[in-house]
Each structure stands twice: as C-alpha cells, then as structure tokens.
Amino acid sequence: MTTSETSRFVRLRVDLVMEVTDSGALGGAALDRIAGDEFMPDDERARSQGAVRGDDAEALAHLVDPFDLVSAVPGVELAQASWSSELTDYDPDSPEWELGVDDDYEGESDLDDEVAGDDEGDVAAGGGGRL
Template sequence: MTSTDTSAQEPGAPRYVRLSIELIAEITDEDALKAAALAQVQADEYLDDDERAQSVEAIELDPTGSLAHFIDPVALLGEVPGVELTQATWESAQTAFDPEDDAYEFETE
C-alpha cells in the first residue's frame, strides 16, 4: 500500500485521490462467468439498448472480458464515510501470469 503526501494543499480545498487497484483473477469456469455476465447485462437498468447489445456481443466474442461487468466502483466506495466517487473507469484484459513465480510485478505508472 502506498500513499502520497498532500500536506501542501490549502486547508478546505477539495482533495482528490486516484485509487489504483490491480487484481489478477483466475477464471475457473468460463461458461459460468459468461452466463452470469449475460444475466448481469440483461438486468442492468442503466444500459441503453445499444450499450446492452455491444456488451452482449463483447461477452459472446471473448467471455474472459465478462469480469468487467461485475466491477462496481459505487459499491466499493459507497459506504466509506467522507468520500464521494467523482469518476471511475476500469477494464479487464488477459495477462500472462505464472502463479508459481513470486517475481510477478504489477504495472505502475
């Protein structure tokens, strides 16, 4: 866990924090993930018809991208006192990973 010193900011000024989280998940049942993602997309009341169609097409094309449909930044920060989510973006992508290799390094900016 790392943090940045922001003590030089003016008192009372809005403080924005970029929170970066990198996770590696193993997909153990691609069919179950795909089915759950399709159900999630169908139930998502915030998607319009075009977005829903694009999401279904993407899931059908590459079910490993389905995991992104379960990420909910609002749920992550919604119960944290004194914090309001301002903006969020996320994606899922396949990666090369060897669980036996302790030398794996997460990407940093």
Template sequence: MTSTDTTGQDTPRYVRLSIELIAEITDEGALKAAALQQVAEDAYLDDEERAQSVDAIEVDPSGSLAHFIDPVALLGDVPGVELASATWESVKTDFDPEGDEWDEYAVEESAE
C-alpha cells in the same frame, strides 16, 4: 502540513486509486451466463449499450468479468468520500505466480 490539514474546508481533495487484480477464470461458462444475466437485468443500459455488452461477453471472458466490477461499491460505505470518476478494463494476461515480475513484495535492487 499533515494529511489532515486542508487548504479550505470547502475545497475537495481528489485521490487517484490504482488497483491491480489478477483473477483466474475457473468456469468460463458460469461467468458468461452470469454476465449475460447481469446485462439483461441492467436497467441503466440502453439497447445499443446492451448489444455492445453482449458482443463483448460473447467474444472474450474478460469482457464478462468487467460487468461485475462496481467502483461505487468499493467506496459506497466510506464516510466523507464521493466517487468522482471511474474507469476500468479487463484484459487477458499471462500470469506466473512464481515469476519475479508478479512478486508484489519484491524490492528492486539498486545498481551500484
């Protein structure tokens, strides 16, 4: 069976995509201001959600960044695909671009 074979024409096939991004915040004030503006202009947030969003932005810049993640935009123009579900979070992390644990191309050596 190849990836183009299906078990039935009307049977949806679900795929879980895992994406990890590391973003460097270079101007926390600009990010915070932009996130607050985005929350203020978001027509889909009710008052409670808006207040929670503002609180998250005030506490942590990673909360600001989360307001700019749009999974619909990632898949919006892909033909034959509909977004079924999406969750995401942004958290602070230690990052050392020279560290081995951050080398996405490194291949683990097998123990002999």
C-alpha cells in the same frame, strides 16, 4: 488531514489478477447483468451481449463496479472511475508479479489525461468502462 494547500482528491490504484475457474458462470452472470440493466439502450445491449460471449475479460469488466469498492467507506465520494479488464499470462513465481512492483509507474498515468465522463457506468467496447 486535508488543508487548503492540499488536494481533497486521492487516486487509489488497485491491480488485481483473478483466475477464471468457471467461464460459463462468469459469462452467464455478465449476460444476466446486461439483461437486467433497464437503462441500457437495446442496440448497446446487443453489442454488450455479443462482446461478453466467449470473452472472459469483457464479461468481468461488465460485472466489476468501482463504486462497490468504495461505497461503504465513510467520508468519501467517488468522483471518477475507469476500469478495464484484459487476459494476461500470469506466473506467480516470476519476480515480475511481485506485489508492489510497478516499473511503469512514474507518478503519472494515462488516467491523468482523462476528463470525467458520463456517470452511467456503461462498459465500452474493449473491456473497460467509466463511471
């Protein structure tokens, strides 16, 4: 229960590793999403289309929307989101990839220093974006 002495804001950390099984389908879906965005300026559209061609991580970042993860959760409203996508060497047998293991987490994050930005959901160059 939230009281006046506790924060009403909750940071939810989610770490996903996905295997790209069809790079063409992924890239095509990202290009379709970009083409269908009526609010994206033409110069940004051209940059985004170039970025997703041949870059699965960039394509995925254009298709994942954190709002979709929480929009059906009752009693919450998304205040801020940022996300990124990168290629990684994944070894499911390595202890490094055990669920719940995060040696770098010390209760703080580089996200703590971010200021709430625009709410257009645009994906920035480099495979990330912010709502």
